[in-house]
Amino acid sequence: MSLPMIDPSALLTTHPEAVPRPETLLEVKNLRLAFGGVVAVDGLNMNVHRGEIVSVIGPNGAGKTSAFNCITGFYRPDSGEIAFMGKSIIRTRPSKITRMGMARTFQNLRLFSDMSILDNVRTGAHAHLRQHWFDAFLHTPAYRKTERACEEDARYWLDFVGFTGDTLLYVTQLPYGEQRRVEIARALATNPKLLLLDEPAAGLNHTEKRGLVDLIRRVRDLDIAVVLIEHDMGLVMDISERIIVLNYGKEIADGAPDDIRANPLVIEAYLGAGDDEEPADGADQASADPGQPLPPAPPSLPEASATADRSDGGEARR
């Protein structure tokens, strides 16, 4: 897979390789966010390293989306530290964070409904497209050049995510799975170093899920780290190099898929600790797709510890 055939000087304010990438992209420390009495995120710590695929799992209402919203600047956390590429991004506008190289998708698709597919993806290039409105007004050569580069870029990403249809259709004319793809293409068009996907497999059929797994791997191969929230355990276990498990806003485990599978705390969280909740339903009430809500039964490895893996689970792989 080659990089887009575009003239980077026309399109980028900073060439992606001009800024050396630190090994740790994202560092979240002691993040806390409460909505009135509900503590959605309660002292979350997590790191994301360059080029890894991390999954964030947890029962419904565990605070996964809230944590994403804090990290991407949509919610202002009550306390805690978030650093992206070594810089604090607390109180930074979401658009600024995107420009720094963090892109996201939304749990319930949020494409621009009155714009064409191509325009949706072209909007992703907004941040690094150097085009003055006066050039657009006068249709100067600079405008034509930047617009052509932007369109090629958008087509490249649509191609990359495997979209083959008519790019001038409105997004609402597409089936759901295709819309999901376009949303990922749009996020990729922002030229991210870190991509956050909120339940990208929700509502996808089996074939589409396999395509998604392949897509996420190809994204990682472009040296873009991927963090995904997902309820489909099969997919999570298949793709993740590391899994972070949240419950009631706290992370209860952080480690390799096999360790997570065997972790008693995780199993307990998913089984609802035998309370009045129906055990098997914990993970998929709001998810459009049931997937495999439960991790397979633990292969009885009781020594797997939740906290031992956490602090240096990431460093260990390097």
Next chain:
Amino acid sequence: MESLKTYFSGQRGVYHGIAIAVVVAVFALPFITIDAYTIQLATQALIYVLLALGLNVVVGYAGLLDLGYVAFYAVGAYTSGILTTRLGWPMWATIPAVVAACVLAGVVIGGPTLRLRSDYLAIVTLGFGEIIRVTAQNLSITGGPSGIFGIPTWSFGSWSFNDGLTVGGLFFNGKILLYYFVAIVVMVLGLIGIPRLANGRLGRAWRAVRDDEDAAEAMGVNTYTTKITAYIIGAVWAGLAGQLNASLITTISPTSFQFLQSALVLMAVVIGGMGSVPGVVLGALFITLAPELLRDVWENRSLMFGILLLAVMLFRPKGLWPATSILPWSRDKHRAKVDTKPAQARAEEV
């Protein structure tokens, strides 16, 4: 020939074909009639087209509800009126002042309010429209309630439109020259300029903000600066329309800038089709020409407008010519967006 036929059967071609026909019709009008009333009405209609296209940027592209748009029209008219009558500036020389005054007004009003969610903007702009009118009514420099008289037409050195112009044996009087001048300004600024802006980086950001502010932020679009740019561009367009109108009617007074005017322009945008250039042109022509053409038929034009507005909203909620429409005879018809479900049917959750 065949390729030309294919071109004009596509959506772009259809638009271009219509645009060519409109340009020819506008150009030909004075050759059909030089009746002063007709030319005056046509000039006024063109100015409304410019005004509505400016509001379309704010409401149609950026999705900001502005209920006091005519305030900027007043700012433009008064700025040029004061500078020409009191200081004797030629009309063209006041253009920078008009632009500056509108940018300033746009920043003062939009700056604080656009940080808030869009509903507040409607209320603040409504108030702003009234403030401008009441201020004009009470200041002596604006001529108080009676306004400013004797605003000159456009003059360049010693020659002004009123001197007329003879081209190839045909004499064009001042009114016709002003008509052509307005037509050229409207076409360049409104019909060519605004769609070009809307198709570039800035226009995509406007539409993104309109469709989903959070998703736009996630795309690296600073929604605040994007909204304020739309607001200021809308303000400047209205100011220039106000200036053209001042030079056309030569007398301006606070009564020309009432809330009803803002409502009418907004109605032009809404019934035409928000974000749709042909729709908005249709809407603007409708609000200016219909009352004149139907003057004898309908006494009560407010009632008529009310009924028509209701009818359009009921039967064509996205306007007469919606932005997402594809003409049925175009070969791109599969791209027509059929679903009309409310765009805001999304969840509250980010």
